[in-house]
Amino acid sequence: MTGKRILLIIGGGIAAYKSLDLIRRLRERGARVRCILTKAGHEFVTPLSVGALCGERAFTDLFDPQSEFDVGHIRLARDTDLVIVAPATADLIAKMAGGHADDLASAILLATEKTVLIAPAMNPAMWAHAATRRNIALLKADGVRMVGPNTGEMAESGESGTGRMAEPLEIADAALRILNASSAHAEKPLAGKRLLITSGPTHEPIDPVRYIANRSSGKQGHAIAAAAAQAGADVVLVSGPVHLPDPAAVKTVHVTTAHEMMLAVKENLPADVAIFAAAVADWGIGEPGTQKIKKTTSGAPRLTLTENPDILATVAQLKSGRPRLVIGFAAETEKVIDHAKEKLERKGCDWIVANDVSPESGVMGGDRNTVHLVAAGGVESWPPQSKDDVARSLIARVAAALKESRT
Numbered sequence: 001m002t003g004k005r006i007l008l009i010i011g012g013g014i015a016a017y018k019s020l021d022l023i024r025r026l027r028e029r030g031a032r033v034r035c036i037l038t039k040a041g042h043e044f045v046t047p048l049s050v051g052a053l054c055g056e057r058a059f060t061d062l063f064d065p066q067s068e069f070d071v072g073h074i075r076l077a078r079d080t081d082l083v084i085v086a087p088a089t090a091d092l093i094a095k096m097a098g099g100h101a102d103d104l105a106s107a108i109l110l111a112t113e114k115t116v117l118i119a120p121a122m123n124p125a126m127w128a129h130a131a132t133r134r135n136i137a138l139l140k141a142d143g144v145r146m147v148g149p150n151t152g153e154m155a156e157s158g159e160s161g162t163g164r165m166a167e168p169l170e171i172a173d174a175a176l177r178i179l180n181a182s183s184a185h186a187e188k189p190l191a192g193k194r195l196l197i198t199s200g201p202t203h204e205p206i207d208p209v210r211y212i213a214n215r216s217s218g219k220q221g222h223a224i225a226a227a228a229a230q231a232g233a234d235v236v237l238v239s240g241p242v243h244l245p246d247p248a249a250v251k252t253v254h255v256t257t258a259h260e261m262m263l264a265v266k267e268n269l270p271a272d273v274a275i276f277a278a279a280v281a282d283w284g285i286g287e288p289g290t291q292k293i294k295k296t297t298s299g300a301p302r303l304t305l306t307e308n309p310d311i312l313a314t315v316a317q318l319k320s321g322r323p324r325l326v327i328g329f330a331a332e333t334e335k336v337i338d339h340a341k342e343k344l345e346r347k348g349c350d351w352i353v354a355n356d357v358s359p360e361s362g363v364m365g366g367d368r369n370t371v372h373l374v375a376a377g378g379v380e381s382w383p384p385q386s387k388d389d390v391a392r393s394l395i396a397r398v399a400a401a402l403k404e405s406r407t
């Protein structure tokens with residue numbers, strides 16, 4: 001949120017005291033906060049306390065000649081990245097739905113072209129009333145975003161139900177998500193770039209019903225494909241068998257065996273960047289049974305393993321048409337960095353993303369990951385984070401590397 005401008009409209013409700021904390025939470029996240037107090041909002045918090053927390057004076061009345069002279073309500077509405085209404089009272093919501101503009105807050109809400117996030121707060125009976133339901137439906141149809149209201153005890157003694165304003169942290173998080181999504185939309189650092197990504201395990205058939213597999217879930221590779229698409233790249237994801245939906249805006253090619261994965265990768269080259277996150281089986285069965293192998297009294301069948309093609313090494317060592325950046329993964333259960341360095345050399349790729357997949361790490365199938373980015377220039381250890389965050393960080397690094405190699 002660093003440097004983002006937020007216009008916070010504080011309506012007149014008992015929950016207005018929480019908006020003072022919200023100002024702090026937003027500023028902690030690097031936002032610049034400007035506040036408007038409605039006339040009713042005045043009754044609950046003072047312009048002085050609001051102004052002190054924002055670091056600039058609070059705006060109050062449409063016909064305040066001073067504020068019109070300083071900024072003007074149209075500029076207040078435009079010079080912002082997000083408008084938050086907290087608490088959004090039943091009255092303010094009705095005014096928004098009706099398009100009123102008889103005070104500073106409602107005039108700004110009508111004049112702004114920016115996203116508006118409301119945090120409703122009112123008595124449960126008012127929240128449940130047909131008029132409020134209608135107004136909320138209208139606002140949603142207009143694209144207004146909403147956080148809360150929550151269910152629980154109300155400020156009035158003995159009252160409980162749905163109508164409590166969302167907590168400041170929830171509102172700050174909702175604001176952060178909206179701002180991040182819009183900046184991700186605005187910034188497409190990989191626009192025009194083609195990325196080829198592998199993900200998931202491979203299954204190597206023993207016979208038509210049995211196979212050799214591994215515990216890869218595909219979560220990390222799929223998250224990378226999604227992050228690359230969000231960054232504007234043209235993405236082909238070659239996926240082994242996983243229980244995950246195909247990521248949005250990604251061309252997903254489904255394969256089963258390592259040989260099929262190799263073929264699909266070759267068919268989808270050339271690419272600017274190739275990221276091999278799949279846990280490809282190192283060996284397949286030489287001659288899988290064409291019929292189900294029967295249990296016999298003469299003992300267990302002998303299975304002959306044959307080596308699978310190494311997709312990463314093949315692509316990294318292409319003489320012509322090699323992607324500018326070839327990235328491999330190293331899932332290790334011990335000496336993670338040493339093995340990754342050795343792998344970088346042996347496979348001929350540019351980076352290795354190394355992670356500890358020992359059973360204690362919980363990485364296999366889990367949602368979190370601790371990785372080390374290993375390149376010829378050195379090793380960078382990243383803090384533990386979600387697989388989505390690892391994906392976003394990796395894609396940001398890819399975009400930076402492509403930019404650097406161009407200049």
Ligand code: C5P
Nearest residue numbers: 276277278280308309310311312328329
């Ligand atoms: O050699 P190892 O399997 O540990 O190497 C892991 C890296 O190599 C991963 O990036 C994986 O996707 C890739 N790999 C591959 N084809 C194979 C084996 C591994 O692309 N047959």
